[in-house]
Amino acid sequence: MSLSATTRLLTQLQKTALDAIFPPGCVSCAEPIDTPGNLCGRCWPEMTYISAPYCDICGFPFEYDAGDGFVCATCLRQPPVFARARAVLKYDDASRDMILGYKHSDQTNRAPTFANWMSRAGAELINDCDVICPVPLHHKRLIKRRFNQSALLAGEIGKLNDKPVIHDLLTRKRPTKSQGGLSAKARLRNVRGVFEITPARKNSLDGTVVLLIDDVLTTGATVNACSRSLIEGGAAKVDVLTFSRVVRASNTAI
Ligand SMILES: [Zn+2]
Ligand SMILES: [Zn+2]
Numbered sequence: 001m002s003l004s005a006t007t008r009l010l011t012q013l014q015k016t017a018l019d020a021i022f023p024p025g026c027v028s029c030a031e032p033i034d035t036p037g038n039l040c041g042r043c044w045p046e047m048t049y050i051s052a053p054y055c056d057i058c059g060f061p062f063e064y065d066a067g068d069g070f071v072c073a074t075c076l077r078q079p080p081v082f083a084r085a086r087a088v089l090k091y092d093d094a095s096r097d098m099i100l101g102y103k104h105s106d107q108t109n110r111a112p113t114f115a116n117w118m119s120r121a122g123a124e125l126i127n128d129c130d131v132i133c134p135v136p137l138h139h140k141r142l143i144k145r146r147f148n149q150s151a152l153l154a155g156e157i158g159k160l161n162d163k164p165v166i167h168d169l170l171t172r173k174r175p176t177k178s179q180g181g182l183s184a185k186a187r188l189r190n191v192r193g194v195f196e197i198t199p200a201r202k203n204s205l206d207g208t209v210v211l212l213i214d215d216v217l218t219t220g221a222t223v224n225a226c227s228r229s230l231i232e233g234g235a236a237k238v239d240v241l242t243f244s245r246v247v248r249a250s251n252t253a254i
Helices: 003-021 073-077 093-104 108-121 123-128 139-145 149-161 184-191 221-232
Strands: 084-090 131-134 170-172 195-197 209-217 237-245
Touching: 084 108, 084 123, 093 108, 093 209, 093 237, 108 123, 108 149, 108 237, 123 209, 123 237, 131 149, 149 209, 170 221, 184 221, 195 221, 209 221, 221 237
Parallel strands: 084 237, 131 209, 209 237
Antiparallel strands: 170 195
16 A cells, blocks of 8 residues: 555544544534534634633633632622532523533534533643542433433543543432523522432542532532532532533622
């Protein structure tokens, strides 16, 4: 085989390998693109990426840099149970379909791409954690959906960063209504006392720093409830990394 044919074959094999990991088209609109695991030139500028300056605790983005360690009014008024939350991008009209497609339409091949971006946005949190765990689904919903979108992300982030992932660290004691469409207060009520450390994992948390993974942070009620169980179960600290987060004009989250 000539050198150029070998190179062509290698390039093709490399491409096949990448296609197996990443969806071949744009991860949002599926338009063909040259590099798998990316957004196309039309979708990329539409997204709002979350970067500093933001609230040191919940990651709510600020328009102006108020200095290191600055905290938003919501976190000042009522600090969340988790220590820090970070996200890749804003949940808005541009990102909604991409995220819902991943969550509800079996487009699970987006998980490696999302996890790759989350690894960058949450590099500090990943570096600081001892163990990664996902927000669990109730087993009835898991059967219906066939996969836990947060667990897929947690698994990929663990692999990419060589960190241990405990998928069954938390369980949902009872099924809950979907948080979608509920008010902030109703969301709090809906998840209160719902999560617990899986009995077999009860002794594995002593003094550990846990990184909790979810797909979207909305009011923070779910990750806060999970964090409470983890802290009560012995975790020293819980950080939260989500792919996306809702950003309201006034941060009434958490
Ligand atoms: Zn696109
Ligand atoms: Zn905050």
